[in-house]
Each structure stands twice: as structure tokens, then as C-alpha cells.
């Protein structure tokens with residue numbers, strides 16, 4: 001067989017060249033346990049192609065990463081033992097292939113995708129029987145809202161970009177990362193002081209935080225809401241306004257463009273990614289997080305537009321939209337991304353530079369969060385006053401007078 005001769009020859013060539021330069025290194029292995037799934041991240045130093053397979057007896061999943069090598073110092077085993085996964089093991093399967101094996105405990109299904117900057121393979125493994133199927137009846141939705149509303153204590157504030165990533169930059173040089181950090185901190189102070197909430201920031205300084213880490217911060221701090229703050233940008237300088245996003249599949253070209261910019265990938269890749277992540281989006285719909293995120297988005301959007309309209313002219317309401325934002329993928333709580341104004345627009349850049357405008361936006365977002373919570377309470381507590389008063393403690397004292405509808 002010719003193949004038998006070619007293979008040793010290839011090996012000699014490969015050994016004589018620097019392997020690291022030719023292949024992708026599999027650098028690390030991490031995991032995070034979430035309510036509905038366990039996320040495994042395989043850190044890489046370049047793009048990969050892979051195949052996946054599931055085997056039974058014992059139940060396991062494996063991934064073959066092509067044209068990869070496992071450096072000496074990379075981990076070989078990761079003990080997870082969280083009720084979903086036992087262990088994750090990595091080995092150099094042959095010269096070109098690294099195999100990653102998941103030893104499963106109670107797994108329903110899994111989904112894998114590759115993210116960039118830095119390159120990594122992400123595998124979300126979903127537990128069996130973890131969540132009860134949520135019937136789409138009105139009653140069950142109310143029950144969920146009630147549960148969610150009562151526990152809203154912690155809000156994660158995510159000022160976009162930071163560090164080496166300035167985000168969008170205005171004509172006068174105003175940088176998105178600076179604006180959103182300032183608005184985020186203002187929002188945090190308001191939520192803490194006026195609403196008695198616990199606030200967790202994904203960043204409090206001018207530092208770079210990868211997108212998936214931001215979601216992990218939210219999940220591991222057991223946050224109840226996730227608010228990502230950004231400024232918009234458009235090639236068309238006249239475009240201005242305020243819009244709020246939640247995570248969902250979209251065919252809207254404008255929304256895809258915004259998401260591609262925030263995800264730092266091309267529009268073409270954005271469309272491909274959407275198709276790859278169908279599974280995650282379906283799961284989102286099943287566990288009602290999409291519904292809640294949509295409600296939160298409407299509350300915040302309305303509050304921003306109505307508040308700012310009182311003090312400023314030419315406030316444009318671009319409405320609530322949805323698209324696939326990396327930073328929202330995998331969040332276990334209702335989550336939104338607000339685009340507070342266009343830094344690319346002359347008028348809005350000027351406003352964004354002013355402390356008073358930033359304060360007004362922060363106040364408006366806080367008001368939106370508050371009305372989202374209030375609505376949840378009003379919808380779900382027909383018995384009314386008692387529940388309401390317990391809930392309104394520390395959030396909105398004046399709400400005590402409101403009689404919830406039965």
C-alpha cells in the first residue's frame with residue numbers, strides 16, 4: 001500500500017519542522033457548572049476543525065480536534081463531578097489529532113461551538129431531568145415570573161469593551177469603553193443606594209474582559225438580571241437613537257450588523273453562527289428566559305426613551321430588537337444589551353460626553369429595571385398587599401399604595 005510509505009515519511013517531515021508552528025496547540029481546559037448545563041471550554045491558540053461523537057456503556061462524548069497537538073504543560077484531566085459530568089480527559093490520539101473525552105453522568109444532550117479572540121472550543125452539556133418541562137400555559141408563566149420576581153436581588157452590570165478594546169469611537173474621539181464604564185458605575189450606585197440591590201460588575205476599571213467570562217461572572221455570582229451597556233455606531237453619521245436587545249435568532253439585517261460589531265466578527269460569520277447556535281436559542285425559549293428578557297428589554301427601553309425625552313430634544317426610539325450577542329449566550333438569568341446612543345452621531349456624541357446625560361441614562365435604566373420588577377409583582381400577586389409590601393421593601397417605598405390587580 002502506498003499509504004504505508006507516505007505516512008512514515010510525513011512523520012519524519014513533521015518532526016523535523018516545528019510542530020507548534022504548523023498545528024494548533026490545545027492549551028487548557030476549564031469548566032463552569034450552571035443551573036441547566038455544564039460548560040467546558042477548551043483553550044486553543046488557533047482555529048480548529050473537529051468531529052464529535054457520543055458512545056454508550058459507559059456514556060461518553062468525544063471530540064477529535066484535527067491538526068492539533070497537546071503541549072507538555074497542558075492539563076490531561078479535569079475532574080468536574082457536578083452531577084452532569086464526571087471528568088474531561090485530553091490526550092494526543094495520534095500525531096495530528098487531540099482527543100477530548102467527556103465521561104458523563106446524567107446528560108440529555110450537548111452542543112459545541114468555536115469562539116474566537118481568543119480561539120476556544122466551547123461545549124455546553126445539558127443535564128437530564130434538571131428542569132421540569134415548562135408548559136406554555138398562562139398559569140405556569142405567572143408562577144415562573146413570581147418566583148423570578150421575588151428573588152431579584154443581584155444585578156450584574158456589564159460595561160462593554162475595555163482595555164485593548166475601545167469599542168466604537170466617535171468623530172471627536174469619544175470612546176465607547178469609557179462612556180459605558182461611566183454609565184455602568186452610575187447605574188450601579190443608583191441600584192445600590194436607591195433600590196437596595198446587590199450589584200456585581202463585570203469590570204470596574206479600564207480592563208479587557210473576554211465576552212464569555214462576562215456571562216460566567218453573572219452565572220457564578222447567582223445574579224438575577226444581566227445588563228450589558230454599549231454605545232451604538234453606524235457608518236451613516238445621521239443615524240441616532242436608543243435601542244435595547246435581547247438574545248434571539250434574527251433575520252433583521254440591521255440587528256445582525258449591530259451584533260456582528262459587538263461580537264467582533266463579520267456579518268457573514270454572524271449568519272453562520274446563528275445557525276450553529278440554534279440549539280441554544282431553542283433552549284432559551286423552552287425555559288422562559290427569552291420571555292423574561294423581552295419584558296425586561298421593553299421596560300428598560302421605554303424608561304430610557306421616556307426619561308430622556310423630558311430633557312432632550314430629538315430622542316429617537318429605535319425600539320426593542322433581538323439578535324445573537326455572544327455576551328448574552330449562556331446567561332442563566334434574564335439578560336439584555338442596551339445601546340444607549342450613537343457615538344458616531346455628532347449630536348449624540350456630544351451628549352454622551354456630558355456627565356448629566358450619562359446620569360440621566362443611568363437613572364432611566366434603573367427605572368426600567370424597577371418597573372420590570374414591579375410589573376412582575378403586580379401580575380403575580382393577586383392577594384396583593386402583603387406580598388407586595390414584602391417585595392417592595394427596599395425597592396420602591398411608594399409602591400405600598402398600589403393595589404395589585406386580582
Ligand SMILES: [Zn+2]
Nearest residue numbers: 160167230231
Ligand atoms: Zn459595544
